Amino acid sequence: MRVAIAGGITGGHLFPALVVAQALQARGHEVLYLGAKHGIEGRVPLPVPHALLEMSGLRSTQRTLWSLLQTIWRVRGEAHRHLQAFGAEVMFTTGGYASVPIALAFLRLSKRLVLLEPDALPGKANRWLARRAVRICVNFEEAAQVFGRATTMRTGLPVRPEVYLPDVEPTTARDHFGLKRDKFCVLVVGGSQGAQALNEAALNTVQYLPLSELQWLHITGEAHFELVRSTAERLGLNGNYHPRAFLPAREMGLAYRAADVVVGRGGAGSLTEFALNGLPMILVPYPHAAGGHQRYNCTALAARGAAEVIDQAALSPQRLAERLLELRDCPQRRAQMQAAARAWAIPNAAERIVQLLEEVGACTHPQVSA
Numbered sequence: 001m002r003v004a005i006a007g008g009i010t011g012g013h014l015f016p017a018l019v020v021a022q023a024l025q026a027r028g029h030e031v032l033y034l035g036a037k038h039g040i041e042g043r044v045p046l047p048v049p050h051a052l053l054e055m056s057g058l059r060s061t062q063r064t065l066w067s068l069l070q071t072i073w074r075v076r077g078e079a080h081r082h083l084q085a086f087g088a089e090v091m092f093t094t095g096g097y098a099s100v101p102i103a104l105a106f107l108r109l110s111k112r113l114v115l116l117e118p119d120a121l122p123g124k125a126n127r128w129l130a131r132r133a134v135r136i137c138v139n140f141e142e143a144a145q146v147f148g149r150a151t152t153m154r155t156g157l158p159v160r161p162e163v164y165l166p167d168v169e170p171t172t173a174r175d176h177f178g179l180k181r182d183k184f185c186v187l188v189v190g191g192s193q194g195a196q197a198l199n200e201a202a203l204n205t206v207q208y209l210p211l212s213e214l215q216w217l218h219i220t221g222e223a224h225f226e227l228v229r230s231t232a233e234r235l236g237l238n239g240n241y242h243p244r245a246f247l248p249a250r251e252m253g254l255a256y257r258a259a260d261v262v263v264g265r266g267g268a269g270s271l272t273e274f275a276l277n278g279l280p281m282i283l284v285p286y287p288h289a290a291g292g293h294q295r296y297n298c299t300a301l302a303a304r305g306a307a308e309v310i311d312q313a314a315l316s317p318q319r320l321a322e323r324l325l326e327l328r329d330c331p332q333r334r335a336q337m338q339a340a341a342r343a344w345a346i347p348n349a350a351e352r353i354v355q356l357l358e359e360v361g362a363c364t365h366p367q368v369s370a
Contacts, residue, residue: 001029001361002087005048006102007094008035012118012269014044017094019158020116021048023350024357032086034079036098051082058097072101079105090114090361092353095126103129112360116353117143118157118268121296134360137353139268140300155353156346157272162249164276164347165257173257177242179215184328187259187279188218195265198284199224201315202263203231205324206241208317214324215240217255222246253277260334261327263320266294271301275345280337281307282323284315306340 005021007013014035021031025048033048035041036055057063057071079102083091091106093099094116103113115133117126120140130136130147138144139157165173171181179185190198202218218241220228225245232241247255256262256277264270266285274281281301285294301307308323327334346352 001358002089003029003031003357003361004083004086004088004091004102004106005031005033005093006035006091006099007096007116008041009039009096009098010267011040012267013094013096013099014039014041015160015269016116016118016158017092018046018048019160019350020092020353020357023158023354027354027358029358030086032082032088034082034102039098053078053102055098055101058101072104075101076105076108080108083109090357092116092357093126093129094118095123095129097125100125100129103132107132112363114353114357114360116155116157117147118272119143119293119297120268120300121291121293122146123290123293134363135356137356139272139349140297142296142300153352153356154346155356156349157268158350158353159269159273159276160249163253163256163273165250165253166277168254168257170257173254176251176254177217177244177258179217179242179258180240183215183240184213185258185260186214186216186324187255187262188216189255189262189264189270190219190221190224195221195284195286196224197312197315198263198265199228201284201317201320203228203235203237204317205320206232206237207235209321209325211237211240214328216242217258218243219247219252219255220245261324263324266298268293268297271297272345275301275306275341276347278338278342280327280334281341282320282327283307283309284312285309287312301341301344304340304344306337306344 005017007017024031031048033050035052037052038056053075057067090112092114113133114135115126116137118139120142122143136152137155144152174181188202222245228243262274262279263282283298285298298309302309
């Protein structure tokens, strides 16, 4: 089976697409990933056959009605040529605006489209494409309610295998980062690009608390690292505070094993990684996320008992410190949150999606009985 795959710009759309692509390859299928040159897919190594198209005219910061229509028309034509040359039989997309002209090109071939919706509140691209899809995979049950179709299936969201290392002992993971083995560890993650508000809140909370109370592993994002590092050094926050700019997948998996609790944003990819690793979560949804989808994601996990939510406007050193110390001092509460997170996460999401794609592909080429 030849499967075309689209979805990128951000890691939340790209990484699940690549995980599914590699799982398909492992099953003997051929794949072609189509993405945007200006997205994250243009800055990281891609482990599967791919073609990156010029789509900067779709960016919200550059978009006009003319650039939108012109870019969609041009990209649809370019994608159509790639898809025809590849002989795509099924398309799988993880959403985002870059997927729309590629999916339109594929649908011109009268082929079968399968969507993956990572968020609790479906994005505009997937809402529009859903009417043309034969199956829709969802990460949150809440998204299935929005689509309201019998073709919806909860598969979960595929994550990179390296970020889930259940066989690694927490002490081993802490040794890797130079953390103390017996001290409560807070992991702060702002996503692949970092988050300035979380960085400031973490630094302020470290100063607010006596350094002996907690230890911190803080993933700042590369754009913010030097400022955070120099500030921490100037304030003498060394010892129990460990800032890092960025962690590749396996080190991210070690960070999850080292942590007792995570403070993070509400992107679907990060939340799925947190839940899979059974981490109690204190979540600060990004207030400007498209459609407010991060708030919906965070609220959905809080309703399940897996997370606590603090609005960014209400985020203060006092409040964050209070929540962290409460969790540190209440192992029973942490255990309840861990159980709720693991109960929601689906470890074999990629396998579920591959099986579904194989079923759709079999419908494309039904067997003829003798």
